[in-house]
Amino acid sequence: MKYALLIYSHTTDDEWEALSDEEKGAIYGxxxxxxxxxxxxxxxxLESAATATTVRVKDGETVTTDGPFMETKEVLGGLxxxxxxxxxxxxxxxxxxxxxxxxxxxxxxxxxM
Amino acid sequence: MIxxxxxxxxxxxxxxxxxFLGDFDLxxxxxxxxxxxxxxxxxxxxxxxxxxxxxxxxxRNRAIDRIRREQVLARKTHLLVPDEAIEExxxxxxFTDERLELLxxxxxxxxxxxxxxxxxxxxxGGLTTDQIARAFLVPEPTMAQRLVRAKKKIAAAGIPFRVPxxxxxxxxxxxxxxxxxxxxxxxxxxDNELAAEAIRLGRAxxxxxxxxxxxxxxxxxxxxxDARRDARxxxxxxxxxxxxxxxxxxxDRIAEGRSSLDRAIALGGRGPYVLQAAIASLHLDEEIDWRxxxxxxxxxxxxxGSPVVELNRAVAVAxxxxxxxxxxILDQLDLPGYHCLDSTRAxxxxxxxxxxxxxxxxxxxLAGATAAHERSFLERRLQELQGERR
Numbered sequence: 001m002k003y004a005l006l007i008y009s010h011t012t013d014d015e016w017e018a019l020s021d022e023e024k025g026a027i028y029g030x031x032x033x034x035x036x037x038x039x040x041x042x043x044x045x046l047e048s049a050a051t052a053t054t055v056r057v058k059d060g061e062t063v064t065t066d067g068p069f070m071e072t073k074e075v076l077g078g079l080x081x082x083x084x085x086x087x088x089x090x091x092x093x094x095x096x097x098x099x100x101x102x103x104x105x106x107x108x109x110x111x112x113m
Numbered sequence: 114m115i116x117x118x119x120x121x122x123x124x125x126x127x128x129x130x131x132x133f134l135g136d137f138d139l140x141x142x143x144x145x146x147x148x149x150x151x152x153x154x155x156x157x158x159x160x161x162x163x164x165x166x167x168x169x170x171x172x173r174n175r176a177i178d179r180i181r182r183e184q185v186l187a188r189k190t191h192l193l194v195p196d197e198a199i200e201e202x203x204x205x206x207x208f209t210d211e212r213l214e215l216l217x218x219x220x221x222x223x224x225x226x227x228x229x230x231x232x233x234x235x236x237x238g239g240l241t242t243d244q245i246a247r248a249f250l251v252p253e254p255t256m257a258q259r260l261v262r263a264k265k266k267i268a269a270a271g272i273p274f275r276v277p278x279x280x281x282x283x284x285x286x287x288x289x290x291x292x293x294x295x296x297x298x299x300x301x302x303x304d305n306e307l308a309a310e311a312i313r314l315g316r317a318x319x320x321x322x323x324x325x326x327x328x329x330x331x332x333x334x335x336x337x338x339d340a341r342r343d344a345r346x347x348x349x350x351x352x353x354x355x356x357x358x359x360x361x362x363x364x365d366r367i368a369e370g371r372s373s374l375d376r377a378i379a380l381g382g383r384g385p386y387v388l389q390a391a392i393a394s395l396h397l398d399e400e401i402d403w404r405x406x407x408x409x410x411x412x413x414x415x416x417x418g419s420p421v422v423e424l425n426r427a428v429a430v431a432x433x434x435x436x437x438x439x440x441x442i443l444d445q446l447d448l449p450g451y452h453c454l455d456s457t458r459a460x461x462x463x464x465x466x467x468x469x470x471x472x473x474x475x476x477x478x479l480a481g482a483t484a485a486h487e488r489s490f491l492e493r494r495l496q497e498l499q500g501e502r503r
Contacts, residue, residue, distance in 0.1 A: 085273070
């Protein structure tokens with residue numbers, strides 16, 4: 001089965017910038033370790049939510065708005081794609097993602113076509 | 114007689130079928146088919162040598178028939194499928210006990226707590242959706258939907274049908290024990306059927322995981338509480354331990370509970386259920402050793418960090434030392450709106466002769482208590498207090 005680990009970060013850009021290079025390096029290291037784990041078959045970090053553009057089509061009319069689809073404290077910051085036999089493997093990877101400590105990680109099965 | 118066999122075998126047969134078929138709904142339908150056939154045949158032909166194996170084999174065959182029929186329909190061919198392809202010969206290797214796998218699947222943390230409870234009762238306990246709905250005071254369709262959603266999630270999210278590997282086992286076992294104890298406590302509040310079911314699950318767990326001390330301890334704890342069931346209420350009102358009629362205590366249950374506790378301690382267990390069962394056991398002695406109980410609560414408090422445990426410790430300290438010391442423990446607790454805190458405080462204040470404050474605390478407790486037997490207990494206490502003062 002394939003799972004998406006959706007990484008919701010609670011850390012604002014300012015909070016991130018305030019971290020020392022050492023702290024940033026440690027966190028990057030954790031992300032790298034997860035991305036290099038067996039079962040992980042892909043992943044992307046997303047630019048900050050401030051760069052998002054949201055598109056809706058209502059009654060045939062396209063409405064484009066600046067910003068993410070919902071203004072929330074936790075924003076989708078990236079995702080990993082995992083190939084595993086069962087959810088326990090995906091959950092074990094999810095708890096190693098640094099954002100799980102400050103935000104949350106949602107584990108969602110991917111529909112296989 | 115046949116009812117008893119059904120009750121005993123349902124969980125085991127269903128667990129085996131789910132393991133074999135990998136599909137909760139198909140397994141449930143097939144099990145129901147097999148039990149229906151048995152209900153018709155057994156009274157006529159007598160019980161088979163191994164009823165569980167008979168039921169499993171029959172259900173497997175029914176399931177295979179069902180799958181074949183659906184495949185045939187899907188292919189739109191007109192092959193003749195034998196309608197009653199039940200083989201009577203029974204293969205013992207087919208009948209492995211997979212109840213543990215099922216229990217860990219039902220209590221997987223990816224499922225909501227209420228879904229874990231419902232699914233455990235439905236699959237292992239064999240309770241009907243309606244029975245579970247009534248026990249938890251929700252409408253039947255709500256409970257049915259909860260079960261459907263849980264089964265869907267197991268399939269869609271890839272929740273494994275297995276006993277967790279060693280590194281996950283302690284945490285997952287804690288969750289399983291918590292569910293069983295929750296079912297027991299729901300039942301202890303009134304629904305005997307649930308408490309009996311929890312004890313059945315506890316016995317099955319003790320049989321399946323004989324080396325886990327906390328498993329035996331939980332069973333002990335439930336048995337020791339359950340032993341006092343008949344003495345706990347009088348005319349629908351709560352009776353305090355000291356006032357209970359000991360002749361109503363179930364001696365067999367106490368003996369079984371204590372031997373389970375001995376087993377847990379012999380396995381080296383010092384976990385939260387061992388401590389709670391030991392405390393429950395001490396409460397049943399003719400001369401209650403409150404110092405020992407208070408000491409066990411200190412250990413339990415250290416393990417759990419729970420203010421409710423501290424509240425119980427205070428009750429033991431009131432007996433072992435004095436009410437003043439106990440009251441000082443209560444003053445440290447942060448349990449806003451918890452009516453047991455107020456009723457305990459009321460009792461201690463009364464012992465210290467501070468009846469005005471005691472009455473106020475009983476009133477606060479009454480504002481928070483919902484269960485009828487607790488309310489009438491508190492009301493009587495308040496009345497007694499006001500009667501004494503007049």
